[in-house]
Amino acid sequence: MDGMDLELFEAARKALEFAHAPYSGFSVGAAILGDDGRIYSGCNVENAAYPLGNCAEASAISAMLAGGARRIRKVLTIGPGRVPVTPCGGCRQRIREFAAPSVIVICAGLDGGEPLLTTIAELLPHSFGPQFLQENTRGE
Numbered sequence: 001m002d003g004m005d006l007e008l009f010e011a012a013r014k015a016l017e018f019a020h021a022p023y024s025g026f027s028v029g030a031a032i033l034g035d036d037g038r039i040y041s042g043c044n045v046e047n048a049a050y051p052l053g054n055c056a057e058a059s060a061i062s063a064m065l066a067g068g069a070r071r072i073r074k075v076l077t078i079g080p081g082r083v084p085v086t087p088c089g090g091c092r093q094r095i096r097e098f099a100a101p102s103v104i105v106i107c108a109g110l111d112g113g114e115p116l117l118t119t120i121a122e123l124l125p126h127s128f129g130p131q132f133l134q135e136n137t138r139g140e
């Protein structure tokens with residue numbers, strides 16, 4: 001992890017502390033490096049109506065867009081334990097919407113352990129994206 005990765009780590013760790021996760025007890029933080037060079041973070045926000053809960057990555061993406069950045073340069077996700085917490089399937093698709101295939105996703109555990117460094121293409125191979133819609137509506 002380089003200096004920027006450590007900044008992402010700190011931002012995600014701080015966001016995790018503000019998570020609202022009383023139902024699962026599983027607090028997650030995410031941090032995104034936007035194409036404006038700034039870091040945006042988010043935490044999971046659960047709800048008594050369980051399916052309405054939001055993941056940390058979704059919160060961080062909202063913060064990025066509202067902050068004015070349009071594309072994701074790098075992502076870091078952190079959760080409890082030693083095992084790196086990887087983005088859920090839905091969040092892989094959410095990240096993919098705003099990230100090039102080669103964008104690095106760092107997955108970390110709060111209690112040490114070696115972080116997992118991967119890419120969004122590796123996490124979500126053969127993914128569906130905006131280009132499918134354009135290709136299928138061209139000329140119509």
Ligand code: THU
Nearest residue numbers: 024026028044055056086087088
């Ligand atoms: N969670 C995230 O915030 N991000 C992920 O990618 C994995 C899951 C949250 C959702 C829920 O609030 C809790 O972790 C347990 O699933």
